[in-house]
Amino acid sequence: MSAFKDAGHLFRFAGLFVLAFIIFLVVRGYVVPKSFGQYGHYRGNAITEIAARPVKFAGHETCETCHSDVLDVKSKGKHAHVNCEACHGALARHADDPSAVTPAKPDTAVLCARCHTASAAKPKGFPQVDPADHSNGVPCETCHQPHSPAITDAGGAK
Amino acid sequence: MNLSRRHFLVLAPAAAIAWKAVLAGTPDQAPNYTMSEHWWGMLIDIPKCIGCGNCVRACATENDVPEGYFRTWVERYHVEDEDMTNPEVISPDGGKEGFPVAKEDAGKYFFVPKMCNHCADSPCTQVCPVGATFVTPDGAVLVDQKYCLGCAYCVQACPYGCRYIHPEKKVADKCTLCYHRITKGLTTACCENCPTGARQLVDLKNPKDPIHEFLKTHSVQVLKPQMATGAKAYYNGLDGSVR
Amino acid sequence: MTGVEGFMYPNEIALQWSVLIVLYPFITGLVAGAFILASLERVFHVEAVKPTYRLALLTALSFLIVAPLPLQLHLGHPERSPEMYFTPHSTSAMAMFGYVYLWYLMAVLVFEIWLDYRRDIVVLSQATKAPLRWIYQIMTLGSNNISPRSLHIDEKVGWIVTLIGIPSAFMLHGYVGFIFGSIKANPWWSSPLMPVVFIFSAMVSGIAAVMLIYMATTKLRRQTIDMRCVDAIAMYLFYIFIIDFSLEMLDLIHRIYEADESFRSLNFLVHTRLYFPHIVIQICLGTLTPLILLFITQVVKLPEQVRKRMYVTAGSLAMVGIFAMRWNVVIGGQLFSKSFLGYTTYKMALVTREGSLVAVALTILPLFILWALVKLLPPWNSEQAQHATGD
Secondary structure, eight states: OGGGTTOHHHHHHHHHHHHHHHHHHHHHHHHSOTTBTSSSSSBTHHHHHHHTSOOOOOOHHHHHHHOHHHHHHHTTSTTTTSOHHHHHOOOHHHHHSTTTOOOOOOOHHHHHHHHHBOOTTSOTTSOOBOHHHHHTTOOGGGTOBTTBOOOOTTOOOO | OOOOHHHHHHHHHHHHHHHHHHHOOOOOOOOSSOGGGOOEEEEEEGGGOOOOOHHHHHHHHHHTOOTTOOSEEEEEEEEOTTOTTSOEEEOGGGGTTOOOOOOOOSSEEEEEEEEOOOOTTOHHHHHOSSSOEEEOTTSOEEEOTTTOOOOOHHHHHOTTOOOEEOTTTOSEEOOOTTHHHHTTTOOOHHHHHOTTOOEEEEETTOTTOTHHHHHHHSOEEOSSGGGOOOOOEEEETOOTTOO | OTTOEEOOOGGGSSOSSOHHHHHHHHHHHHHHHHHHHHHHHHTTOOGGGGGGHHHHHHHHHHHHHHTHHHHHHHOSOGGGTTHHHHSOOTTOGGGHHHHHHHIIIIIIIIHHHHHHHHHHHHHHHHHSOTTHHHHHHHHTTTOOOOOHHHHHHHHHHHHHHHHHHHHHHHHHHHHHHHHHHTOTTOTTTOOTTHHHHHHHHHHHHHHHHHHHHHHHHHHHTTOOOOHHHHHHHHHHHHHHHHHHHHHHHHHHHHHHHHOOTTHHHHHHHHHTTTIIIIIIIIIIIIIIHHHHHHHHHHHSOOOHHHHHHHHHHHHHHHHHHHHHHHHHHHTHHHHBOTTSSEEOOOOOOSSSTTSHHHHHHHHHHHHHHHHHHHHHSOTTSSSSOSSOSOO
């Protein structure tokens, strides 16, 4: 014990550390979120929170529950795999309350050009035209029904 | 200073209370969706991409992505002749409004949609100092925006450049694989809006998912395989010049 | 897009880590280097540098106090930084920061300073008037024991603390090097040499800093500079600088020789956007010039006045060079695209939270803190440092 006789000050310094450590542990117990570590080194509740974010695009299956007539036309044409909202925009709000939210009709001059303007960069087999040459400024839907765009001899779907 | 019995009688209960506080708390309810049944990835079919930018716009709408930042973007490559090491690449505003018309020339062009690769051995989650970004049990790499410090270490660590610091929230942000959609049985916003099927969500744990057959019959790569990130964005028809 | 040349992934055009993240390793480097200089005397019994012992410790403490500030100013959510203490991620080098910093601050630096100054503190706690008296009384932790036996114990314990302090100082700064060196996504950073280069350049900057501060404060106090001390410091500065330079050249030569996929892009970067900060400032002005100056002082017998001027020049240039090294690593590593196809520019603002004014203020702040510490704990009241050597 005599070895510690003149070392009292060192124990006081060490005591500060011990005190700080205990305070730290207590604070940690309160501050760390309860779900932390549930699945890994992160807050488990974060997964639920992220999964609960609102959906803006309803998804084509939702559209098809009401608009099955359009589906009938579309599924026979070249745009069979182009989903509704790819052209009509995000419509989850419309799907939730159809009468309250009416979507605007897309402007074909802008919309169709996005995909179908000819460019050497696009895959060769993909249908593409130079809009100026092709239609001379006439809007696309004059000749093409967007839901089934092919023009047949029988006059095409209208 | 001697530790008398009196001191001990005071300190021991204090220590016990402290320890209980440390162990306190039970985790909240697990989400309804069963994570262990899924292992998400993405299939990107290069020959089908037409560079329309629908995916970039759809993602921005679905996820309120701030202007000038990109959770997904499209790059256009122009490779002249055999020089694979020096492609000309552009991505005007991430390809959001498509691309300028390319004139026919000797080289080849193609589009490469990029996104978070939701790496299984993700280097970004490895470096997060506090556990604010993580790989979920079903294979999505997510950011806990309530916990993130905004130190940007994860942004530095991502080899693919898919992360950014949200200018208003000041936390890390990136593609979430539309986690809020896929856990409800929907597909991601980018896949939903791709007109050619160049982007498809895949569930590697689902034996009926077409990806299994596709991987058997096509040459598929991931980006920067030498980084061994366990990337789960699979590219069909990826050219050697792609960075 | 202004400032962008070639192609960059859209999200990497703006730099994430600013001049404040350049400043942080520079400051912790000064801390580590100053401490190593102090340990030269305490552990390795280099008597000649004894006049700088206490000053080196106070310098280290001043800079260490300021060190977290650039990080806090950079964070998007500084109020969440305690998370690094509560839930540190064991795979992240950055997560070590909180604990390494706290360990080095309390268990090494503050502990050692307290042990070395304890006798003075107790004396001052009785000799001064309130409110200063209260500060000293708190610092005594309630113990007024300055018997020869207790001081002897302080001496022994202080020696052990310094001994532990050396690897701790390497840890404090080496982990910063590892933060960069372990990022496989960035070929400019990814290297096992990075922590080693950081440590040696830290020693250069820290030793140069203490040398300059010693010469400046001695001059301000109108005392004579102990040339034996300064000559010894300059010698150590020279040798450590050689090691640092060799390591950096090794990295460069290795890069050039292997010429992997990143080389073309990085080579272009160093020849263009990074030419001035890297070749001109870091290498020529900040490394070769001070090395040559120091070399001359080591081999040629020069009069005291000339040596002093050369030391001041070499020391100042060395510090500029080490700052430039941090700049070239941090900023340089973000100027090129990870696609290796493009480059961007760093626009350092003036008055923003991470701008140049803040950077300058943070560099000067430690000097004010040092001034206050020197007033509180004078390093030179007693003729030599308190502890005996070789006891």
